[in-house]
Amino acid sequence: MEKKNLDWANLDFSYKKTDKRFVSNFRNGAWDEGKLTEDDTVTISECAGVLQYSQSCFEGLKAYTTEDGRIVAFRPDMNAKRMENSAKRLEMPTFPPERFIDAVVRTVKANAGYVPPFGSGATLYVRPYMFASGPVIGVAPSDEYQFRIFSTPVGPYFKGGARPLTLCVSDFDRAAPNGTGHIKAGLNYAMSLHAIVTAHKNGFNENMYLDAATHTKVEETGGANIIFVTKDNKIVTPKSGSILPSITRLSLLEIARDYLGLEVEEREVYFEEVKDFAECGLCGTAAVISPVGKIVDHGKEICMPSGMQNMGPITKKLYDTLTGIQMGRVEGPKGWIKVIE
Numbered sequence: 001m002e003k004k005n006l007d008w009a010n011l012d013f014s015y016k017k018t019d020k021r022f023v024s025n026f027r028n029g030a031w032d033e034g035k036l037t038e039d040d041t042v043t044i045s046e047c048a049g050v051l052q053y054s055q056s057c058f059e060g061l062k063a064y065t066t067e068d069g070r071i072v073a074f075r076p077d078m079n080a081k082r083m084e085n086s087a088k089r090l091e092m093p094t095f096p097p098e099r100f101i102d103a104v105v106r107t108v109k110a111n112a113g114y115v116p117p118f119g120s121g122a123t124l125y126v127r128p129y130m131f132a133s134g135p136v137i138g139v140a141p142s143d144e145y146q147f148r149i150f151s152t153p154v155g156p157y158f159k160g161g162a163r164p165l166t167l168c169v170s171d172f173d174r175a176a177p178n179g180t181g182h183i184k185a186g187l188n189y190a191m192s193l194h195a196i197v198t199a200h201k202n203g204f205n206e207n208m209y210l211d212a213a214t215h216t217k218v219e220e221t222g223g224a225n226i227i228f229v230t231k232d233n234k235i236v237t238p239k240s241g242s243i244l245p246s247i248t249r250l251s252l253l254e255i256a257r258d259y260l261g262l263e264v265e266e267r268e269v270y271f272e273e274v275k276d277f278a279e280c281g282l283c284g285t286a287a288v289i290s291p292v293g294k295i296v297d298h299g300k301e302i303c304m305p306s307g308m309q310n311m312g313p314i315t316k317k318l319y320d321t322l323t324g325i326q327m328g329r330v331e332g333p334k335g336w337i338k339v340i341e
Helices: 049-053 076-089 097-110 186-201 247-258 271-276 313-326
Strands: 021-027 035-037 056-058 061-065 071-074 123-132 145-154 165-169 206-208 225-229 235-238 264-267 279-284 288-297 300-303 337-339
Touching: 021 097, 035 097, 049 123, 056 076, 056 186, 071 097, 071 313, 076 097, 076 123, 076 247, 097 123, 097 145, 097 337, 186 206, 225 247, 225 313, 235 247, 247 264, 247 279, 247 288, 247 313, 279 313, 288 313
Parallel strands: 165 206, 165 288, 235 264
Antiparallel strands: 021 035, 021 145, 056 123, 061 071, 061 123, 071 337, 123 145, 225 235, 225 279, 279 288, 288 300
């Protein structure tokens, strides 16, 4: 498919309508076969479960043009499994993983003209999501749902390169023990909006959330997992039942072990330890790794030795290796790259 006439080098990270999206409906206890459509609107009952009780979940992944010209997606099977877990926790019907992957492939193929060319720094962001479409007035799961996927071309999350961020330790709680912090539910992100707007008003890039039970252990930020690097180059990442299992984080940990030969430790990380780490980064689909230069705890600054100008050396190696795999410059583990065409 011929590429669209877009200014690829100057795309921002925002929604732009593409040609096709995938839609499948769950009614009478089963999903229909689904279809691609040009219609980008959603029509549902005013009493739909998603509007009344926020029954929804979503995923996010990217499609890329590799150095040899192929269009690929990065680990869509992991997104399929995570959405399956989210749906189960929210009492929603699961969309079969094999159908999820097929729908991603069909959506990307149908919008291949919007996949940015290699070297542009841009990608095609792919957003699968599911919501309760049937009317619900009592507090109960809906009996009808819709699964959709749209895609949109986006530029780099950080224009001009990833400058280190400044975090603030939040007074708000992101997720409760035994709550929904470990799934990708829309309601989790709605809860974080006031906290992130407050952080931005106070001059910070993001919040660092501590555990809700004791406020002594590092969990994650509003939209990303956290990784630390010790002064002897060990990778440490917080472990908690209320942290969303980031596919990017899991991939980075595997890269650290198997490609860079680094020791990796997933464990509870107490906030009092943060001052002793050499590097810190936020990891997620949008930016891969965003370096952190400073963490502010109610006026007390913790400055990472990696500084406020560039990524730390280990964080940079992790970033370069993962993006190299995604772009086809580095041979990745089996199954990480799904070739679209």
